[in-house]
Amino acid sequence: MRMGEGVEWGLHCCLALAWLEDEAPVPTGRLAGLFELPPVYLKKQLQALVRAGILQSVPGVRGGFRLARAPAEITLMDVVAAVEGPSEAFRCAEIRQKGAGAEASAREFARPCGVATAMRRAELAWRRELAGQTLADLLAEAPPGAPGRIRRHYERHGA
Amino acid sequence: MRMGEGVEWGLHCCLALAWLEDEAPVPTGRLAGLFELPPVYLKKQLQALVRAGILQSVPGVRGGFRLARAPAEITLMDVVAAVEGPSEAFRCAEIRQKGAGAEASAREFARPCGVATAMRRAELAWRRELAGQTLADLLAEAPPGAPGRIRRHYERHGA
DNA sequence: GGTTCCGTACTCGGATAGTTGTTGTCCGAGTAATGAGGG
């Protein structure tokens, strides 16, 4: 089991966008420069965030991305679901109904599989924890120098 | 993000082994027959459980697998970690130190990254939930007819 | 008849291909600035 790196990229980019929120829309190349990321692939991940309604994209020259909502209204769960997809990590294939289970009565399978239930419960705890933290919380915990450093780097390497 | 199907296979096979624990070691082909799984690939997954100390393998003819510990001493976390690997789902690449972060003082990175901390917290909740459930709990929740059905199917399709 | 030994069949173990998902890249559609031209 593994999580794509797009999650880390997306979260850090959202934080940067929050610190630069009074600036014009930030294009992909600038965001990529802030973290030395491959620009085009980063754009792909940002597009996923746009489809999820987390970012707002402005096309054309002087275009770019900005946050679509206030940081306090964006949970980590939103970002993770947008990048990694909404499907659950554990996918029950109902193998309990195969082989030996084929002889059982159908109504025995009305209740969900115990294995799937346990896995689902764990995943729910994970989702709940992610949904309990917002970008605003991360902004508050960030080092005091980070915002200014982002802005400085942004303007220095600006057009 | 996705979880391998080996987790579901491993858990169901462990439950079946618990119900058949007074039998001789169960070979791979029999276990595969219980759930209509590809026998050779299932063996690969079971080998991972052996390496983790969850199962005990007996080589040679009349060999097979059996539980290495009591079901109450095997948590779902053990099985998941054995099959999916012990590494964490979220892997922090420390991109905060790249680009704009390169200008920051080194001691600012003494504290862990806030993004990584948040993700780690969520994953810890997931692990904690998995570690709180044992195979014995799943055995207790299983339908009453399941154990007999497994044994019956096992003896019918036996040698 | 009992014992020993060998052949055989069966099982685990690790090394080897095929397929799906993730990573990385490219080209086309669309937009605002920019400069020239005209009023």
Added chain:
DNA sequence: CCCTCATTACTCGGACAACAACTATCCGAGTACGGAACC
């Protein structure tokens, strides 16, 4: 001098390869049973 408009350069959006991980499989090492030969 101000307004209009075509040109241009830049950015997002989705379609196209390269790589890695997961899935699936095959062959070798080891072991217990079964039978035959021998005592």
